Amino acid sequence: MLAQNNSATALHYNINRGDAFMGQQTEDRGHSCRNIAKPARKMLRKKKVRHDDALFRAAFQQAPVGIALAEGFHFLEVNEEFARILGRTKDSLKGSSWVDITHPDDLEQDLDLFESFLRKETSEYTFEKRFLKPDGSFASAMMRITDIDTENAKRGCRRHLCTLRDIREQKEAEKQLRESERSKRVLLSNLPGMAYRCDFDRLWTMRYLSEGCMELTGYEPEDLLNNHTIAYRDVILPESRDTVWEEFKHTVERKVPFRFEYEILTAQKTRKWVMEIGRGIFDESGEQVIALEGIIIDITESKRRLDRIRYMYTHDYVTGLYNRNKYEREKAILESKSICPVSVIMADINGIRLINDAFGHEEGDRMIAQTARILKECCRVSDLAARTGGDDFCILLPKTDRITAYQRMQVIREACVRYNATISNTDLQINLALGFGTVDHPDQNLRDAEKEAEDYVNKNKLFQGKSYHSAILSSITATLHEHSQETEAHAQRLWNICQNIGERLQLSQQSMEDLHLFSRLHDVGKVGVDDGILNKPGKLTPEEWRVMEKHPEVGYRIAMSAPELAGIAEYILCHHERWDGSGYPLGKAGDDIPLFSRILAVADAYDAMTTDRVYRDSLSKEEALKEIMTHAGTQFDPHIADIFIEIIEDDKG
Incomplete structure (x- = not known):
């Protein structure tokens, strides 16, 4: 008013x-x-x-801005917009002090400006401030104070016009912008790589780089920005620079996003594979490239994993040779090109099953790997060697006739002989059944050559198999004697006892030969037991006993793998069974236990009791015989025990 x-x-x-x-x-x-x-x-x-x-x-x-007439610190009149901005009514504002509704954090600065205004140091001022609303929230406004009483105002009562512009939406937009910028900074700082903006030039002149620059390149962003220390082009490997630049130009000219993979050299001289994804930024006309924007990601590990997957798809993981997939693909390529002549050499490791059963699959894998090394060394550059099965190998020999293929096969045989000459008698020799076949005419296919090679391999296995099994068994026996108490002398003592019992039982000559073989190889399964358990001076733990009790089953599998031992396999399996059924591994009792196993049980127990062991002294013969008699009918076949006692008594007489 x-x-x-x-x-x-x-x-x-x-x-x-x-x-x-x-x-x-x-x-x-x-x-x-x-x-x-x-x-x-x-x-x-x-x-x-x-x-x-x-x-x-x-x-x-009706003014679109808030207007109030004030005198000193009090409002005299306000309009509707002024009241709306402050969230109050016009009546509640009339006569009230603006000091009481000013945000505490803004009050001191507002009072300083107003005091200056009262002192007539200025006729107006503008201030962004916050007013408290009745609900406890605050209103943000741009306030302008203008003098309208310059002639008669007294100090402290100067009339002025206060105008407010509601900047709530502006502040909210600024808040959202700050939040957006913060989110972008967080996103860019946590990206698995480096975000960038650069000029479209041969130097990749960088104008912006995210914090991932250091981790990716080893350089601080400042080193690369504006080519300060080094241009990004010089981080790219020299052999890739021109190719990458040409690809850049091609995609930018087509106005499509780009995605490239190339190698960089970091500040620490480490090579890394990176993937760059981005696009060109054009001016308003859409014709002139003003920048490139994108992200560069370290894909070194992904590349290695992918390379590993590709390698595993074509290679055998045990030997490093090509696998059947690769072999079949190369074979198909050769057949499609009608190349002649082409030869195939096949190799099969003799006795691998016996080796796996006796020494475990790790030892079998070592032999397979060593065989692969020999084959690879014997191959020419043009040849392709592959492991096509468990113990089967094939070598493709392009443009190789029959004579040359046979000569290559002989080279492999000689290499095996040289290797076997370098190992000890406890090491396993490599013995290969080899064969070859040749495609001489375009109307033949490689399957014909493979069939020819397979026939040779099978014939060789028939001729060589038995002798090689004997060699493996000799190696097993030597290993057993070297690593346990199963000495040659022990084997001889056992045979002497078994022979005497067999003669008393009037066994046939063939049975005596089987009994002899059994007495020497009954503990063949111990070849797979750890030396620490075999030679432990103290009592075995329950877990160690479980390992030890498996040796009859292991021995059985070994015997079944060798044709010449198959006849004694069941005796080996049952040589720790007891007459009363409390033995292992099958719990057989009485006459269900094979005769030879019952004979060996008595002979082995007597020899064990009368021989010094690391964990106890030996018993006298009398004490040992007493133990045999005590356990006859429980541990031992009573009839066999009686025969054995008679033999000992006769020897005394």
Whole structure:
């Protein structure tokens, strides 16, 4: 209202000044004219004041900005927008102090500015401030204080106009922008690589780099920005630079995103594979490239894994040779090209099953790997050697006739002989059944050559198999004697006892030969038992006993793998069974236990009791015989025990 009254007063002042001026101009017209004009002018003034007052009120209330008339620290009049911005009513604001509704964090600065305003150091000021709302929230506004009472104001009571512009949406947009920028910074800092923006030039002149630059390249971002220390082009391996640049140009010209893989050299001189993904940034016309933007990711490990997968697809993991997949693909290529002649050499390791059963699959794998090394060394550059099965190998020999293929096969045989000459008698020799076949004419296929080679291999296995099994068994026996108490002397003592019992039982010559072989190889399964268990001076733990008790089964599998031992396999399996059924591994009892196993049980127990062991001293013969008699009918076959006692008694006599 005060502002309106001031406006009206100013309006009256101007009109009165106009009246005086007009009066001076018409003074000579006479007194009667003045008396007639005076009421008309007065009526005109009143109408003008009412009209201006209405216009002022309409403009004040409907203004799109908040407006308040204040005197000192108190509001005199506010409009609707002012009240809306502050979340209050017009009536609650009239007469209230703006100090009470100013945010505490903004009050001190606001008071400093207002004091300066009161001291007339400035006639206006602008301040971004926050007002407290009744609900405890706050309103952000851009406030402008303007002097409207310059002539008669007293200190502290200066009238001023306060205008507010609601900047809530602006502040929210700024907040969202800050949050967006923060999120982008967090995202870029945690990206598995380096985000960048660079010029479209041969140097890859960098204008922006994320924090991942250091981890990826070994250089600080500042080193690469604007080519300060080094240009990114110089980080790319020299042999890749031109290719990558040409690819860049090609994709940018087509205005499509790019994705390239290439190698870089880090500051630490480490080679890395990277993938660069990005696109060109064009000007408004869409024709001029102004920058490249994208991300560069370290894919070194992914490359290695992929290379490993590709390697495993074509290679055998035990030997490093090609596998059957690769062999079949190369074979198909040779057949499609109708190349002649082509030869195939096949190799099969003799006795691998026996080796696996006796020494375990690790030892079998070692023999397979050593065989692969020999074959690879014997191959020419043009040959392809592959492991096509468990113990089967094939070598493709392009443009190789029969004579040359046979010569290559002989080279392999000689290499095996040289290897076997370098190993000890406890090491396993390599013995291969070899064969070859040749495609001489285009109307033949490699399957014909493979069939020919297979026939040779099978014939060789028939001729060589038995002798090689004997060699393996000799190696097994030597290993057993070397690593356990199963000495040659022990084997001889056992045979002496078994032979005497067999003669008393009037066994046939063939049975005596089987009994002899059995007495020497009954503990063949111990070849797979750890030396620490075999030679342990103290009592075995339950777990160690479980390992030890498996040796009859291991021995059985070994015997079944060798045709010449198959006849004694069951005796080996049952040589720790007891007459009363409390033995292992099958729990057989009485006559269900093979005769030879019952004979050996007595002979082995007597020899064990009368021989010094690492964990006890030997018993006398009398004490050992007493133990045999005590356990006859429980541990031992009583009939065999009686025969053995008779033999010992006869020897005394």
